[in-house]
Amino acid sequence: MTQEAAGEETFISHLVELRDRLVKASIGIAIVCAALLAWPGPQRIYDFLAAPMLASLPAGSKLIATGIASPFLVPMKITLLIAFLLALPWVFYQIWAFIAPGLYAHEKRLVLPLVISSSILFIGGVAFCYFFVFGRVFHFIAEFSPSSIAVTPDVENYLDFVMSMCLAFGCAFEVPVVVVILVRMGIVTVEKLRSIRPYAIVGAFVIAAIVTPPDVVSQLALAIPMCLLFELGLILAPVFVRVSQAPEEHA
Template identity: 50%
Template sequence: MSARQPAPPLGADNGGIEQPFIDHLIELRDRLLRMVVAIAIIFVGLFPFANNLYTWIAKPIRAQLPEGATMIATQVASPFLTPFKLALVVAVFIAMPYILYQLWAFIAPGLYRHEKRLAVPLLASSIVLFYLGMVFAYFVVFPLVFGFFTSVTPEGVQQMPDIAFYLEFILKLFFAFGIAFEIPIATILLVAAGVTTPAALRQKRPYVIVGVFIAGMLLTPPDVISQTLLAIPMWLLYELGILFSRVFQQDTRAKMPAELDASDDSPAAESREPASPSGSGPAQIVVGHEIDSGDINDPERFRPLTDDEMEAELDAIEADELRAHQDSTDTGGINADGSIGSGAGSITATAALLQQANQRRAEGNLVAARHLLYRVLEDGNIDQRRVARNILSDLDS
């Protein structure tokens, strides 16, 4: 049996039981309510300390103000609403891991096993990196930015920042640096989805350097210090993302054969197990080469097919489909598992997926091809997985 049991699309048939669209909306509503309740509970606990929170968050600018200068409130309700808003935002930031967990729990049933294995560490890393971006902004950027603003104050002008404008200013910086620190996650996701490769990312380095300075100019206040303090970390994080994506890609290539071999005890694999040339028993066949049973644990036994061997495998699968179609025309039979025909020549939905994936690869739609190939790797028999594995290897090369 296949190891993957993805959730069906909304409204799709699941074992004869239709999943109503309203059930998904009810689940989404329940999880949104849990998010709101979590934020409300944290906010209730923080609100009595709202003024203390604002005092702490205002330390970077108060430390740079001239002696005797203070912050002011230019609106009537600002002394209440500004700490109130700060407490609410802090509650959302604190509850963010729980909020993301609820979102993950909602979409996880519809993901494939390899997608779950990728998403969990990336989700945890994205939370940590977002918090690190905020910490970097508070302890590194704020002192330098506010010190610069204070030093360029014209003579005769007393600097007295408004508390509401100050809060709006720092929240923009917190958000900008939190998002900027997500660059490694975005890089790994792009490589994992097949949109780009580490080599292509390295070639685009000059354009990225210009782009991060433009982004720093747009996301930060109009001063060169904050722009540079955002652009340089973004560039370094981009380089870090390239490094991690290379490690991730190599790790994926190393693990894929072992994981697929571990799932070769499925009924589909057993039904397609080829006989050895001597007829003494099944031979352990690896991508394009035969090995004896004693080599089953050899980590080097994965060898890519040549182009001719790949075409031969695909032609063999297509011949099976044609033979199965002819059998179904003669017998009019459709098997219980959805296959057509009988015996070794039965055509399955997985074989059709493999053909579609190969067609998508020929069209240049690599993302769609990868998605189809992953489905073949988890559902197909040993021959289909062998071909899918080699197509993926060809896409990664």
């Protein structure tokens, strides 16, 4: 077998392995989604998600649906989103299992903790957004709204807002993982990151101003955790680098 043919066969085997991992990840999400459809069901899941919004509105208020299929499609989309979040550790595990054979033993010691921490941090960011940020943001908007305006949010607009906010906070909470990876790959040093700390703080507030609604509450709720997590990344990066060093790097 020629070298070119061997390389092509290896490439095809990698594609097959990637396909299998994607299928397994999709099956995991589908199983979690089926379980959520059985209990508690899309209706209760959406009611739970809408609770912070409804709590800021006058008693008896409800969200409205302007589309014919919205009362069905929106709860289903929310259920699928929640299923993806709950299955995120399994999805990350499939990614790790795909790249693990090409890693050295010392590199595997870094990847698995990063997979676990990435899952925890992303889900933690979404939970922080729901339990801490939403209630305060919606209450602020409701109080700011003039009495001549009836606040009756549409379910699809509410879904878009919730998904964008949850995605923003989930990604923002990955800051320590990004810092660790940058330092371990040698792209930047911890000392350099510490020297640009003022710029990182300004960048956190700029990002918060872009991805959150134009209110101080949500901007501070995103920017401050990003700054704190940046500091956490600076603390953890040297530890991860030391643990994941190759034997010859210790010499």
